[in-house]
Every structure is written in structure tokens, then in C-alpha cells.
Amino acid sequence: MAEALLRVEALDAAYDAVQVVWGLNLQVQAGTVTSLIGSNGAGKTTTMNVIAGTLPARRGEIIFRGEDITTKPPDLRVGMRLSLIPEQRQLWPRMTVEENLLLGAFPRRLRGKAKENLKNIYEMFPRLGERRKQYAGTLSGGEQQMCAIGRGLMAEPLLLMLDEPSLGLAPMLVDEIFHYVRVIAARGVTILLAAQNANYALQFSDYCYVMESGRIALEGRSEKLRCDHHVRRAYMGAAS
């Protein structure tokens, strides 16, 4: 197999004294969708934040595009085209939709193309275009998620990490958001998706990691895990 786009090795992560991720190994192949599933508090968000650089790694290595980025600050990782769309969207509520999107292109390399990329985002999410002058804090949940995704795309990521993009959305909107994720993947963006809802994640991804209390409990091709007894019972709501 070719060198993976992202390789995480023996990663430990902690909040001050409390360690929450232990010896995590994970790979994301270019051009694929990889999912990271696990129940409440398993450590998915922590893992993604360490990969994005907003939380330091306690131990271990993060290799992206063949380069060790373990100690790089987050802005340099964005510059290397690794972006995280965080849990809870984290928009700037008292800035307009357009300002939120534009700031996604803050790294200097992207500024020249910001206007053009903005147009593409509005084409993809017409509802954001209609609301461009509105404060992001006044958007509905689904629109906020679109805005967060749009902001992430403004950085032209090679690897896009999505942390629970469907969190708190009505089922219809969940479908819509996953439709967009599919569109993004079809454009060749590699995706790492964290989700509690394994049904979607497994349908959607090529490869899947199952996290349980800070460790990878299970991994494999998604079509295989879909049939796995333990996964079906623990994460897909199947009766035992």
C-alpha cells in the first residue's frame, strides 16, 4: 500500500493530568473516506483536535503528507491543507456568514483565491449565499453546519476532518449534510469523519475505526464492520 496521507502512531492525549487517548494508531489513505466511530466520551473529538493541533500530543507521532507535524501549530497544518470542521460548528456568531467564510481563507496563500472559492461555496450551498449578510449566530442549525463546512473548504484542504457534522440536526437535515459530504468526497477531498451514529458512518466510509474509552477497539473495511456482531449491537442499535 502507498504511504498514507495521514498516519497517526502510538498517540497519547491528555487534558492536564487526565489521559483520555491511549496508544492510538490510525491511517487515512488519500482519496478515501475513513470514519472514526465510538460512543459518548470515547475520545473522537480529542483525537481530531490533536491531529488539528489545537491540543498537544502527549506522546506519539502524526505524519501528514510524509511530514512529521506532531509539534506544528494549527495554522501551519491548515497551510499544509489539513482542516478540521469542529464539533458544535464553532462559528463566529457576531460576524456575517460571508466574513465567517472568508476567514477560512486566512492563510496568505489562499487570500488571492478567496473570492473565487467563496463563489464556489455559494454555488454549493445556495442558502448561504442568500444569507451572506446575516450574522452567523442567527442561522439555523443546518445552515450553521453548512457555514462551518464552507469555512473549512475555503482552505482547500486535502484532508478534511469532520467531527459529528450531524450533531443535533433533524433527520432530514442529516441526510442533506451527508449528501454534501459525499459531494466533497467525490471532488477528491480525503475525509476523516467522526460520528456516534455508526449507521451513516459505515454506509458512507471505506474504512472504519471503532474507538472505545480512548483506544481503538476494532478496525476494518466498513462493509465488513457493518456485519460485525459487536458493532451492530453496540453502535447500530441492532438487538442482540
Next chain:
Amino acid sequence: MDAADFVNLLVSALLLAGIYAAMSVGMTIIYGVMKIVNLAHAGFLMLGAYYVLELHERLNIDPLVGSVLAFPVFLLAGMLVHWTLVKRIPVSDQPTLASLLLMFGLWLVLQNIGYLIWGSSDRSILTSRTLSSMHLGPITIPTVRVIVFIPAVCSLGLLEFVLRKTWYGRAVRALMQNRYAGRLAGIPVEKMARLTFGVGIGFAGAAGGLLAQLYSFSPDFGHGFLLRSFVIIVLGGLESFWGAAAGALVLALVETFSILVLPAGYQPAIAFSLLVLALVLLPGGIAGIFAKKHRWA
């Protein structure tokens, strides 16, 4: 009080508000981006005053020009202070004791440098404008107040423009609202903090130069203005510029009109009383009142 007196007071309150807003904005921007309460603000106001005094006395540079010249010099000084001291304290989304102590200590150091260089006697800047006044119908205004008001308001307008229209300004606003999201968007937080600290100190230096044209000063200068800046920021809700402008106006109005009912000796108590009132009644500041009417998350 007749109508002319009233208008006179109103005009002087407005003029005062302009300089108050310019004086507090440096503290606001630093607090917003770094959540550091810059207690050393008063020290930089004082240094700004002496800087303009020295330029005036030694090189015969007009104090207005001197105030403008203070901005770049203090900006660089601020960046240097950030680079050597401020960046060492842990980043936080809340004001920390460490940052308060550092800034307080820095203020003491600046003050003592002031005593060392300039001694403790009161100084003031006198120009041909100092004693002249303008007459507009029944209204009489000291010329120097108007002359100081104009650059104060222009600088605020310029800052507002920068915050709305430039990459740097948008990033500043973003960091004020959600630093974590800023990091994820690729905003280099430490560089931004350094530059913003510089801008905040730049404003303090320039504002000190403007204040020096209105009041006499000593190395102890700034005490009262630090408290006032604090009141303005708290009234303004700590991270909103329009809020700070509104806070400055409220403070200026109350101070100006209080002379009708309060002996001058109680003046300093006004800012303090307003601070207590604001903390008790308006935890979100003036902007908080409006925020409730909108759906600002």
C-alpha cells in the same frame, strides 16, 4: 440652568467622550483578543504624555503631531513587551491572576522609570491653543478640546475600518469571539496577539499624548484614566467597540453633568460608582441590552 448652559455642557461631554473612547480602545482590543486586563495601560498613557512633551520641548514638534508620532513608536514598544514578557504567561480564555500581576508589575516599573527620568513635579504642555477658546453663538469651547477631539475620533474611525475591512481586522474580531475557531481557520494566534498588543499600546501612547494637552501630568498620571477606561470597557461589554464608544459617552455625560449637583472633590467617585453599578446591573454591558433583542448565539 438655561438652555445655553445645557448645550455648553452637552458639547463638552461629547468632546470628552471622544477622547475617553480613544483612551479606552487600546485596553478593549487587548482584552478582546488576549483576555488580558492591561493594568499597565496607565503607564503607557503616562509615557505617551512625556513622549509628546519631550518632542515639543526639544524638537518643537506640535503636540498633535507628536501624538500621531507616538502611535508607531508605542506600537513597536508594545510588540516588544509582548515578545519579551506577555507571551510567557499561559494563554487563557479568562483573565488570569498571572496576567493581572504581570501587568500590574509592569505598571509599577513604568511609573518608577518615569520618576527616575522626570522627577515627581507636575508638568504640562502649553501651546498657543491652550488658553484660547472658540465661540459658536452662545456656546464657548476651549479650542484645545476640539483640536484633541478630532484626531481621537478619526483614529477610532480608522480602527473601525481596519476591523471591518482588512484580513487583520477580521481575524481580530474572530479571535475575540472564538479563539479556538480562529486557530482551526489557520489564524496564527501568537503573531496576532503580538500585533494586537502593539496596536493597543500604540493607542495608549497616542491617547496619552492627547490627554497631556488637556491635563497636567506626573509619572503618577493615568491612575484616574485607568479607572475610567475600566468603567468604559465594562459599560461597553468588554469586547465591543460600539459598546466602548457608548460607554465613553455615558461616562462623559455623567461626569460633565454631575458638576451641577456634586462638589468637584467627588468627581473621582463617579467613575467608581458607575463601575459598581455596571457590574451589578449590566453584566453584558450596554451591548448586552441589545444582544438580548437579537438572536445572537
